[in-house]
Amino acid sequence: MSLAAAALIALSSACGHVPPETVPSAGDPPPTSEAHRIPAPDLTPRVDGGYAWNLPPGFAPPLVPRHNPMSEAKVELGRRLFFDPAVSGDGSLSCAGCHRPERAFTDGHAQAVGATGQQHPRSSMALINVAYSPSYTWVGDELLQLEDQIRIPLFNEDPIEMGLAGREREMLDRLKADPRYPPLFRAAFAERGARAAEPDVDEVIDALAAYVRSLISAESPYDRRVFADEAGALSPAAERGMELFFSVELACGTCHGGIAFAGPLRSTRSPDTEPQLEHNGLLADAAARFKVPTLRNIALTGPYMHDGRLATLDDVLDHYASGGVPGEGRSEQIRGFSLDEGQRRDLLAFLESLTDDNLATDPRFANPFADGMIGG
Amino acid sequence: MRQIMRATAIAVGLLAAAGAFAAGNSKKITDVEASPEQEATRHFNQGIQLRDAAWKAEEKLAAESDPKKIEKLEKKIRGFYERAVEEQLSATKLNRRFHEAYSSLGYAYRKLGDYTAALKAYDTALALEPDYPEAIEYRGQAYLGLNRIDEAKKAYMALYGNDAEKAGMLLDAFRAWVQSGPDVPADKVKEVEGWIADRAKIAGMTGRGHDGGNGWASKGHEVGNGLEGHTEGNGLAGDAAGSGDR
Known part of the structure; x- marks a missing residue:
């Protein structure tokens, strides 16, 4: 497409007006003269003592207490x-x-x-x-x-x-x-x-x-699909499961949302986020409200729930499908749903796609002691 | 914050100079020396005002049907962008870390049809500030203008994680590109149409929704609307960082 054709591209704008992409010209733009040469940038590094977070796409720098700067x-x-x-x-x-x-x-x-x-x-x-x-x-x-x-x-x-x-x-x-x-x-x-x-x-x-x-990581198949545009990163089952997960009917993403698949996040983009606890319908006590845990790497973190009472992800799906214990205080999102066997497999496939295979091998996170000593 | 400080410094300097002049001090306002960074900011602001003037003229142009008036307006708009180039070049010569000015320079070049210079200016802005959403989006649009679709897609992905609003604007530009009947093979256009639909679906599902989202924001979830330190009010004329494309 020529530059003249490019001028026909209409771009949207906030006010609804659609101006031309370029201003009509009598001819091709003149070659860049010395006076119009774009100045070379000053790329000398800034000395700010900053810590390199190496954040995954979509992750803002976390908040850090003033008294304990990262290094x-x-x-x-x-x-x-x-x-x-x-x-x-x-x-x-x-x-x-x-x-x-x-x-x-x-x-x-x-x-x-x-x-x-x-x-x-x-x-x-x-x-x-x-x-x-x-x-x-x-x-x-x-x-x-x-x-x-x-x-x-x-x-x-x-x-x-x-x-x-x-x-x-x-x-x-x-x-x-x-x-x-x-x-x-x-x-x-x-x-x-x-x-x-x-x-x-x-x-x-x-x-x-x-x-x-510093334990920030998001290198799962889900991340490759959503943030790296890798079309085949999710299996067809996980792809279907993703639609179920975010569907209005299941609404899993309403509580397990955002980049962490957890409750509300606090970062430099949202420094004033308030803590939030939810009643997940597991206990009759209306005061039994818990923090929404992350679903990232959920396939690795069983047994599940605050006291590990549910052994498998299948058990967890059974709980939420049943709607849990009804009563005052229960989160309005816990209302039960039904899945056929295929849908259940798809949803589990999606949950498994949230596993970051890098965790066990990432040298940033690994046990630094040659003898591998870990107590307990 | 840096920009606010720059603009504030200029305002403080001018006020001090005006005060001295009013008090009968022999020094004139023009004797007050601005730092190169302040001068760069002044040129940048003038460039932004010229861009804004061009936008107003473009609105008039869109509603005009008289060929003579159209010709006159087109000439006027071109003049605004040419002068904006001069101002932003001056700004970048005075402050070679001024990524906003490099980005605005690229915008003015692009509006004049000089995609090569526009890309170079965007590249420079991003070399200085790799996450600067405005330059990523503008460069993505320049790539579209040149039918460099894979690079435009990469620009979208870079925005997707960090600036939902600008990612949505670039996705709209992809839609406009398809509608413009680009001079590329039909199967390429079809592939881009499929990609647009897929990305719109993902954005809608995951709450980075250009087409809605699922209400996460109301639950207090972070949905990636803008980079800290970039899209907040910057004290520069025309709020260049938040201006969006036109």
């Missing part, structure tokens, strides 16, 4: 602490004991088990993309920062999780005695100068939070 050094320190049992009270359980990368940072158990063997009443939550959560834990709509949430498993005494309460000094001494840590603390908290070689609990928490905040 490569801090994330690296946090990664080591996350996989190190030395961080627990008795040195037996690491964070990764309940949040394993190959299970999308859950543990495969219905309910988590703490360092001393006590069973937690709830299931380990997935950690991928939690940087975008407006609140943390299954029922916590007041824990608004990862730094605050991390204190719960570290210091909780009923049940005991990491068992750190009263044993902080032991933990810090273990870290100090490990020659790998002092240089990592110094690099991560360089602003503290010489004092940074003496780690404290707040720094351990800040480094863990930085690592967990």
